[in-house]
Amino acid sequence: MRARDIRPRSGSSTRYGIPVRGGLLQENTGAYAVPGFVSVAPVGSGDMWGFVVHDGHCEEAVSMRLHDTGEIVFEAKDFLEFVATRGLRRP
Known part of the structure; x- marks a missing residue:
């Protein structure tokens, strides 16, 4: 680059x-x-996919932070499951 x-x-x-x-x-x-959350990818609606943080370490599970409520919701047990269920979908 x-x-x-x-x-x-x-x-x-x-x-x-x-x-x-x-x-x-x-x-x-x-x-x-957002304390306790690392944002890594925008959803496209203002929400962000990312990882919950505990004791300075990210969880393996992928979560989504909802921009309108601030709620963090579970999306997938790990990144591989997230890619398989979200990233490989056909439009």
């Missing part, structure tokens, strides 16, 4: 040289951070 591909757009900020605007780093820091 060329350096110009990872530079932030005008008006965005960086952390550790990584663009923060609109990325996963933004979703997991500052006002966007």
Whole structure:
């Protein structure tokens, strides 16, 4: 990847040289951070798929954080099951 591909757009900020605007780093820091949950992928509706954290370690289970209620709901027992049931579906 060329350096110009990872530079932030005008008006965005960086952390550790990584663009923060609109990325996963933004979703997991500052006002966007959810204690005990690491967001890893947007659902497309404002909700986020991710992992619940206990004692500094992510669970194997994939969960979804609902943006309107803040509720975290179970989605799959592990990433492989998540990919098999969600990622390999036909539209």
